[in-house]
Amino acid sequence: MNLNYEEFKGKIKDDIKDYMDEKYKDCGVVIRKVNKTNREVDGLNFYDIPGLKNATPTIYVNNLYEEYERTGKYEEVIRIAAETMERGIKSFNDEIKAELLDTSRLKDNVFFTLINAEQNKELLKTVPHREFEDLAIVYRWNLGNDSLGTYTNLVNNDLAEKEGLTENDLYNAASKNTKELFPVSIKNMNEVIGEMIFGESGIDEEMQKEFSEVMQETPDENCMYVITNESKLFGAASMLYEEPIHKLAEQVGGDLYILPSSVHEVIAVPADFGSPEELAEMVYEVNMEQVDINDRLSNQVYYYDRDLRTLRLATYTINKSLDDVDLGARENTERGGR
Numbered sequence: 012m013n014l015n016y017e018e019f020k021g022k023i024k025d026d027i028k029d030y031m032d033e034k035y036k037d038c039g040v041v042i043r044k045v046n047k048t049n050r051e052v053d054g055l056n057f058y059d060i061p062g063l064k065n066a067t068p069t070i071y072v073n074n075l076y077e078e079y080e081r082t083g084k085y086e087e088v089i090r091i092a093a094e095t096m097e098r099g100i101k102s103f104n105d106e107i108k109a110e111l112l113d114t115s116r117l118k119d120n121v122f123f124t125l126i127n128a129e130q131n132k133e134l135l136k137t138v139p140h141r142e143f144e145d146l147a148i149v150y151r152w153n154l155g156n157d158s159l160g161t162y163t164n165l166v167n168n169d170l171a172e173k174e175g176l177t178e179n180d181l182y183n184a185a186s187k188n189t190k191e192l193f194p195v196s197i198k199n200m201n202e203v204i205g206e207m208i209f210g211e212s213g214i215d216e217e218m219q220k221e222f223s224e225v226m227q228e229t230p231d232e233n234c235m236y237v238i239t240n241e242s243k244l245f246g247a248a249s250m251l252y253e254e255p256i257h258k259l260a261e262q263v264g265g266d267l268y269i270l271p272s273s274v275h276e277v278i279a280v281p282a283d284f285g286s287p288e289e290l291a292e293m294v295y296e297v298n299m300e301q302v303d304i305n306d307r308l309s310n311q312v313y314y315y316d317r318d319l320r321t322l323r324l325a326t327y328t329i330n331k332s333l334d335d336v337d338l339g340a341r342e343n344t345e346r347g348g349r
Contacts, residue, residue: 013083014079014085016076019072019075019076019079019085020042020053020072020076022085023055023072023075023088023089023092024040024041024042024055026089027040027055027089027092027093027096028040030089030090030092030093031093031096031097032097034061035057035060035061035097035100037059038057038058038059038060038061039057039058039059040055040056040057040058041055041056041058042054042055042056042072043056045069045071046131046133046134046137047071047134047305048126048131048134048274048305048306049126049127049130049131049304049305049307049333049334050304050305050334051133052071052072052073053071053072053073054069054070054071054072055069055070055071055072055092055096056068056069056070057096057100060100067100068095068096068099068100068102070092070095070096070099075088075089075091075092078091114170114173114174115174117152117166117170117174117176118174118176118180118181118184119184119188120152120153120154120188120192121150121151121152121153121166121181121184121185121188122150122151122153122185122188122189122192122193122245122248123148123149123150123151123181123182123185123186123189123248123251124148124149124150124151124245124247124248124274125143125146125147125148125149125245125247125248125250125251125274125308126146126147126149126274126308127145127146127147127307127308127309127333128142128145128146128147129145129331129332130307130332130333130334131147135147135149137167137168138150138165138166138167138168139166139167139168139171139176139177139178139181140178141178141182143251144311144313144323144324145309145311145324145331146308146309148182148248148251149165149166150165150166150171150181150182150185151163151164151165151166151245152164152165152166152170153188153192166181189248190252193240193241193242193244193245193246193248193249194240194241195238195240195249195252195255196237196238196239196240196241196243196246196249197236197237197238197249197255197259197279198236198237199234199235199236199237200234200235200236200237200278201234234263234280234281235278235279235280235284236259236278236279236280237272237276237277237278238250238255238256238259238269238276238277238278238279239275239276239277243275243276244275245274245275246275246276246277247271247272247273247274247275247276247277247308249277250269250277250313250322253320253322256269256279256315256322257315257317257320259279260315260317261317263281264281265281265282265283265317266281266282266314266315266316266317267279267280267281267282267314267315267317268280268281268282268284268285268287268290268312268313268314268315268325269312269313269314269315269322270290270293270294270312271294271308271309271310271311271312271313272297272302272308273302273306273307273308274306274307274308275306277308279315282314287312287314287325287326288326288328290312290326291310291311291312291325291326291328291330292328292330294309294310294311294312295310295328295330298310298333299335304333304334307333308333309333310328310330310331310332310333311324311325311326311327311328311331312324312325312326313325
């Protein structure tokens with residue numbers, strides 16, 4: 012059996028319940044186009060799930076097909092899909108408190124994140140948002156945590172309308188909630204590297220102290236700083252909070268360039284670290300070679316002016332597409348196809 016993607020998608024939709032507990036036999040199964048950050052994918056969902064309201068785990072068919080292409084083992088892939096769906100349903104039932112799934116409490120649990128505006132034009136048609144330079148602020152609904160991580164859902168226009176919330180309502184609530192749910196974290200890159208090393212190696216306290224002293228000898232004006240949040244989840248949005256950024260600028264004694272490392276963190280460097288164009292080229296290369304498409308934020312660099320206390324774009328490079336597609340060529344192709 013050698014299935015193409017469309018054949019695989021239809022077969023897995025028809026077969027998945029055969030590999031699951033009998034109690035799910037009457038559930039409905041649907042595959043919908045899902046606008047994930049930076050790309051469109053096919054999401055498989057169950058509905059009419061016994062005992063579960065307002066939420067359903069999503070399995071991405073694209074990822075399953077990649078595994079099928081890699082192994083050629085359909086039975087193995089569909090068993091994994093079935094186990095993942097059952098585990099997700101059980102996790103929702105066991106770990107997510109029922110009151111958090113109550114959409115009337117959305118305003119209490121909404122927080123904001125940053126995504127690339129150009130790359131997500133289609134997604135932005137479906138969700139409340141506001142622009143910030145070449146980015147867009149979007150809103151997510153925090154459902155809670157379990158041993159596997161944090162559960163969140165993107166707030167779409169239908170949900171906001173159902174709860175009677177305008178984009179401004181969401182922004183005001185999220186501005187307060189985000190810094191409480193995900194407190195801003197700014198650390199010297201040397202400190203971050205040290206934590207990574209010692210967290211894995213278990214080096215004794217004396218050696219840790221010696222390492223830290225050596226790292227701290229680097230002057231502030233020559234350092235790189237990681238800006239994220241304590242959860243390291245959607246932490247790039249931390250750069251929207253001006254007060255911690257200003258405090259860092261005061262510490263290094265000047266203006267800053269902000270480099271978008273991913274949707275989860277950004278890197279701050281002193282303004283004399285290099286030209287913005289050179290820094291943007293570095294950001295672009297790292298994005299294309301090391302950052303998953305789902306996590307890319309921007310290929311541009313931002314400038315924080317310590318005196319004006321403003322954050323704005325420092326570059327307008329041609330490398331704007333996060334999937335490494337030439338935007339000019341794509342636009343010409345689209346025009347030619349009309």
